[in-house]
Amino acid sequence: MSQIPRIVIVGAGYGGIVTSIRLQKELNYNEADVTLINKHDYHYITTHLHMPAAGTDDPKNARVDISKLIDEFKVDFIKSTVVEINSEEKKVILEDGAVSYDYLVIGLGGEPETFGIPGLKEYALSIRSINSVNYIREHxxxxxxxxxxxxxxxxxxxxxxxxxxFTGIEFVGELADRLPKLCNEFNVDPSLVRIINVEAAPTALPGFDPDLVKYAMDVLTEKGVEFMISTPIKECTPDGVILATGEEIKSQTVVWTGGIRGNSLVENAGFEAVRGRVKVDEYLRAPGFDDVFIIGDCSVMFKEDGKPYPPTAQIAMQQGATCAYNLAASIRGDKLKAFKPQIKGTVASLGKGEAIGVVGEKKIKGYTAAIMKKIIDIRYLYIIGGIPLVLKKTRL
Structure with a gap:
């Protein structure tokens, strides 16, 4: 290891950006060189993307310039695309060079999981970035x-x-709010417009209380959303989708929100991964690599009941804070801290003024839940950018 260790963070999602911000506070001057690598010069708020995708919010509200979040005197930023992680040589290979590391944090984010369904990659759209939601809205x-x-x-x-x-339900909620306005703008009979939500599982919003799920489906059905539950998509074609029942739905717009897998770069780097996700140890390290921490969608940890924690923004943020602490502890030779997720609450929006959620053990719905969703969003903005970012980005 060099005299001053180099920490390289790849990916400026929830986990990566929180790790960077926390390291600015955790580390003393000249304790380590910290480098953040991201293919864009902005961080985007993934939990907001369903709104600009539907056209109910400006895409600019879902992005924040990285330069506004990090201290350039404490964290070096490199705008580039990672093409390979060489764990043997301890290098991150970029499209325009390479960066060596002593400690690596992988927070590259996920990729759409198609479950092998033919045609999804080729013909379906996905809500995964600022560019993708711009395309969906315009499409x-x-x-x-x-x-x-x-x-x-x-x-x-x-x-x-x-x-x-989550993403599918939140998107159809916003879409149901947006399409009547487009009908008015283009002088189209609203009765001709269909929003069809197709789900292979026996319920929407798996993991939510059945009463809240029923409320959500009732609200969205009232808005015009058609649900097809327990109905797998067999194939996606240029003309629409073919269901497992054999029925074909003709559509020129198929948006796939059916799952997320880890980044393929993680699998190719030699780590033990399943669907691009690595089962990290209690300190968020890759098995067999004391110098590699993996957070966010590329990591997986299991509950006591054997079920994995969901790859949510809430957990990624908490991982980022613990990761920063453990990086500082590793450099100083101090004891590392085990990561213990704290699920403080979960809220899903159903369009303007409507949501469902669980906060602690309390179930909330309607306008109360929508306000809680707003509070959660504001809290995140405050964590990464303080009051100025809250005032700039809060959607009234």
């Missing part, structure tokens, strides 16, 4: 314009969303 508006040029094509006005988890 939806384009479908209305195309319909006005050929009103025989009802598939232009049929929107299929695969997956009824």
């Amino acid at each position: 939806i508006e384009y479908m209305f314009a195309k319909y006005k040029n050929d009103e025989s094509r009802k598939d232009y006005l049929t929107f299929v969303v695969g997956g009824s988890g």
Whole structure:
């Protein structure tokens, strides 16, 4: 190890950005060189992406310039794409060079999990970045314009969303709010527009209380969302989707939200991974690598009942804080701290003014839950950027 150890953080998602910010506070001057690598010069708030994707919020509200979050005198930032992680030579290979490390933090984020369903990669859209949601929003508006040029094509006005988890439900809620406005703008009969949410599992929002799930589905059904539960998608084609029942839904807009896997770079780096996710130790390290910490979507930890913790922003943030502490402890030769997730609450939005959630052991719904969702969002903005960022980004 060099005289001053070098910490390299790849990925500026929830885990990576919190690790960087915490290291600025944890480390003393000249204790370590810290480098953050990200392919964009901004951090985007993943839990906000469903809104600009539907067109109900400005994409700018979901992104924050990294330069506004880190201290350039304490953290070096490199804008580049990681193409390989060489754990043997302790190097991160970039598209335009390489960076050596003494300690590595992998927070690269996830990739859509297609479960081998033919055609999803080729023909479905996914809510995964600022660029992708810009495309989805513009594509939806384009479908209305195309319909006005050929009103025989009802598939232009049929929107299929695969997956009824968090992202899928939050997206259809926003989409149901947005489409009536597009109908008015393009002079389209609202009765011709369909939003179909398809889910293979026996329930929407798995893990939520059945009463809250029923409330959510009732709210969204009232908004015009059609649910097809316990109905796997067999194939995605240029013309729509084919269900396991054999039924075909004609649609020129299929948005897949059915799952996330870890980053393929992690699998290719020689770590023990399943679907791109590494079962990390209690200190968030990769098995057999005391110098590699893995957080966020690329990591997995299990509860006492044997079920994995969900790859949520809440857990990634907590991992980032523990990771920063353990990096400082590793450098100083101090005792590391075991990561113990604290699930403080879960809230899913259902469009403007509506949500469901669990805070502690209390179930909340409707406007109360929507306010709690807002509070959670504000809290995160405050954690990474203080009051100025809260005032700049809060959606009124």
